[in-house]
Amino acid sequence: MPNVKVLLKQYKAEGRITEDDFAINQSAPVPQEADLKPDEVAYETKFLSVDPYMRGRITGSRDSYVEPFEENEPLDGYGSAVVTASKHSQYKPGDILVSAHLPWVKYGVVNLGSGSSYHGKITKAEGELAKVPLEWHVGVLGMPSYTAWYGLEVIGKPKRGETLVVSAGSGAVGQAVIQFAKSMGLRVVASAGSEEKVKYLKETLKVDEAFNYKTVDSLANALKKACPNGIDLYFDNVQGEFLDAVLLNINVYGRIIACGGISQYESHRHEQYGNKALMMIVARQVRMEGFIILHHYDRYNEFVKDVMERINKGQFHYKMDIAHGLDKGPQILIGVLNGKNFGKAALEV
Amino acid sequence: MPNVKVLLKQYKAEGRITEDDFAINQSAPVPQEADLKPDEVAYETKFLSVDPYMRGRITGSRDSYVEPFEENEPLDGYGSAVVTASKHSQYKPGDILVSAHLPWVKYGVVNLGSGSSYHGKITKAEGELAKVPLEWHVGVLGMPSYTAWYGLEVIGKPKRGETLVVSAGSGAVGQAVIQFAKSMGLRVVASAGSEEKVKYLKETLKVDEAFNYKTVDSLANALKKACPNGIDLYFDNVQGEFLDAVLLNINVYGRIIACGGISQYESHRHEQYGNKALMMIVARQVRMEGFIILHHYDRYNEFVKDVMERINKGQFHYKMDIAHGLDKGPQILIGVLNGKNFGKAALEV
Structure with a gap:
């Protein structure tokens, strides 16, 4: 059971991306509970969202929506994960993490302490949101x-x-x-x-x-x-x-x-x-x-309430197109940019 | 002292307009007071505004800002005029007319009765607006x-x-x-x-x-x-x-x-x-x-108040580029579309 990471090799300012622009690293170690430092959490990524805006982050330009990816580092984006081990008092194994900033890795470790740059960016699903299927976080609630x-x-x-x-x-x-x-x-x-x-x-x-x-x-x-x-x-x-x-x-x-x-x-x-x-x-x-x-997540709770009501009444369809295996990431992203997906594209890690 | 009219010969969907696209008619009669019907007003046009948006009205298309001009009819637009004779109880000689709908004619007659299509579209300058130089209506107050x-x-x-x-x-x-x-x-x-x-x-x-x-x-x-x-x-x-x-x-x-x-x-x-x-x-x-x-003249009075205050304090510049003679109209309009004007282009009729 190796770790898997999907990395961007280098920026591509324009034109079509290909699988050669990415590297799949399957040799990284799986983080162990014994190695965790205080405030760190180990997790297993479950679903990752594959979205067209990610192309802009591959240009290397700051004129896109969001900050560029880092070269030779994993891509990152929206996703859901499950805590496997924790040295943070507010997280325990089984907790569900949701975020716009999950790296494209199968097993990860993140410091969620108040001084960490991920504090508040990777958060725990609470209440109703902790009970829904994990793919909903990159789907109907994504x-x-x-x-x-x-x-x-x-x-x-x-x-x-x-x-x-x-x-x-x-x-x-x-x-x-x-x-x-x-x-x-x-x-x-x-x-x-x-x-x-x-x-x-x-x-x-x-x-x-x-x-x-x-x-x-x-x-x-x-x-x-x-x-x-x-x-x-x-x-x-x-x-x-x-x-x-x-x-x-x-x-x-x-x-x-x-x-x-x-x-x-x-x-x-x-x-x-x-x-x-x-x-x-x-x-x-x-x-x-x-x-x-x-930049507008201030109304997200209102949205969740609205959508959950629709779902509970059986009044909302949300077709997903889920690929299996993190190593399929580059291929699925390329497909999304060419309209190959039918419904919301995501990876089941 | 003949009448003068500037007419559009025919629509020109694209490309540069030339003087050949217009006709200057100097043979129309000057309206006489004796010919006026009830509610009609005779006037002499004083200033006409020459504006880039007029090009859109020459395309013949309804995708422009405003309705197209009519072929073989005078152009029209913003301007100021002085009443010379009136059979309308609320207008008397010397009254100043201001409008977005003044035809490009030196002497005109218009029915301003409540049933007329010009009622409310050609109006009388009142109060402070009746006292300013006539070119201000196509200039600093235009x-x-x-x-x-x-x-x-x-x-x-x-x-x-x-x-x-x-x-x-x-x-x-x-x-x-x-x-x-x-x-x-x-x-x-x-x-x-x-x-x-x-x-x-x-x-x-x-x-x-x-x-x-x-x-x-x-x-x-x-x-x-x-x-x-x-x-x-x-x-x-x-x-x-x-x-x-x-x-x-x-x-x-x-x-x-x-x-x-x-x-x-x-x-x-x-x-x-x-x-x-x-x-x-x-x-x-x-x-x-x-x-x-x-479509937004609801705040015009507020604007006038603001600008008059600035003018009265000597704090507002408004450079005009005034040509003399209605027959210069086509040439000035062509100039405006080519950036030949320096300041607000207008015709002194």
């Missing part, structure tokens, strides 16, 4: 689901009867956006990149209209047809050409919830899409607003 | 100056000590933005398109930094140098490449007051600039918000 809730509510400020468009509709954020939006009385139009995903949008998530963005002749015409009353809200996960197509159909006082830009993350600078419809922001008095959910 | 005040205050929500960048700084909107911003305690950086304009920005308007956007090697580097603490607010009058350069230097929670896009109004679709820095809207949690001042 960062992308909360992103959907917060972005729609706080940035979008929707009004009943408005039309919302969401791109990457079957993805980690999109499927949650759709369900929150439907329950707010919005007309919801979603896009996805395969017929199977479009079927899921229509039959399971009950969107009002859905289309495969890869097979329509014109995105602008597809949106025009799907939104006869124009677009009031756009939850943007992709940027690029789709954003222009939305702008050409946007209504007065439209809002663009600028959440991500997966269509552009891996493009080379010279082949990047240039947006040409920005005058519509003026002409239709549009508000386009970006946010990074990491 | 639409672009109010645009600056409203955009900064309502859309920008500035905080003392923040850094604001404004493009087209010596233009109709820009010079007002600078002065409002300085009095709010902002650090102000402005650009313009000639050395003479840059000198005006520095010496008269007292900006903290100014540069000639036509002669810098790199807009992004020029902004980086001029804004060592980054950009908090951008009052955008130009869009295009300048907007990307700002985005590359924008701070977390930056705001872009999307007012206009003069760099793009006359470009052909295939040569239009494509914006590639929009991921910064997400990465820096930026709000970019458009507005059309025509």
Whole structure:
């Protein structure tokens, strides 16, 4: 039972990442209880979230959402883990750790003392959150689901009867956006990149209209047809050409919830899409607003309460696409950036 | 003393307009008092505002700010006029008319009765506003100056000590933005398109930094140098490449007051600039918000009070570039779209 670590070899500013950009280290020792220092906790990672924003952390640039990864160090991100041994008075074996800062290692040790840089960043699941399946922390209760809730509510400020468009509709954020939006009385139009995903949008998530963005002749015409009353809200996960197509159909006082830009993350600078419809922001008095959910966890408890109620009533779907084995990490991340995942991508470590 | 009318011959969807796109009609009769019907008012136009947004009304498209002009009809826009004869009980000769809807004619007749489509759209200057020089209605009290005040205050929500960048700084909107911003305690950086304009920005308007956007090697580097603490607010009058350069230097929670896009109004679709820095809207949690001042005149009286106080204290500069003769209209409008004006462009009819 060796330890496993997934490391970034070196930064790649632009273009597609490949498995060669990562190293799988299977020779590191498994931490032993006897080696723990005061305030240290040993844990076994259970689930890790695999998300498109991670591409930005591989560029090495500080113009991305979050700090870059370190070269020759493990990647890190959202995940859930179980304490196996502890020399910290507030943690005991079996406790569940949840965090945005779990390294991509199978077995880890972390100092959770009040002076540690991880203090408050890796926390214990309490109450109701300690009882849910461990994959929920990277799924229905995870960062992308909360992103959907917060972005729609706080940035979008929707009004009943408005039309919302969401791109990457079957993805980690999109499927949650759709369900929150439907329950707010919005007309919801979603896009996805395969017929199977479009079927899921229509039959399971009950969107009002859905289309495969890869097979329509014109995105602008597809949106025009799907939104006869124009677009009031756009939850943007992709940027690029789709954003222009939305702008050409946007209504007065439209809002663009600028959440991500997966269509552009891996493009080379010279082949990047240039947006040409920005005058519509003026002409239709549009508000386009970006946010990074990491900085807005103040409403997370409210979100959990809302989602748990929906789950308990059997009213919330959250499709996950879980790969098994930490060594699959690079492959799954590459897949996410190419739309290969169907539902929220995660690793079962 | 013939009447003069400036008419649009036909729509031009893209590219540069020329004088051939307009007709000057000097053969129309001058309206006579005896011909007036009940509720009609005859007037002589005194000043007309010449503004970049008018280019959008020549495209024929409804995707611009405002309704298109009519082909083979006079252009129209902001202006001031004096009543010469009246069959309306509330108007008398000498009254000053102000409006966003004055046709480009020297002598006009308009029905101002309550059933008329001009009722409330062409109004009488009252109180203090009836006593100011007539060019002030298209100048310091005109639409672009109010645009600056409203955009900064309502859309920008500035905080003392923040850094604001404004493009087209010596233009109709820009010079007002600078002065409002300085009095709010902002650090102000402005650009313009000639050395003479840059000198005006520095010496008269007292900006903290100014540069000639036509002669810098790199807009992004020029902004980086001029804004060592980054950009908090951008009052955008130009869009295009300048907007990307700002985005590359924008701070977390930056705001872009999307007012206009003069760099793009006359470009052909295939040569239009494509914006590639929009991921910064997400990465820096930026709000970019458009507005059309025509729909926000509810705070105009507050603006007038503010500006009149500044003027009375000798604390407000507003450079105008006034051409004489309505027949110069097309030439001046073309000039405005090419940055030939220095200060707020207007016609003295």
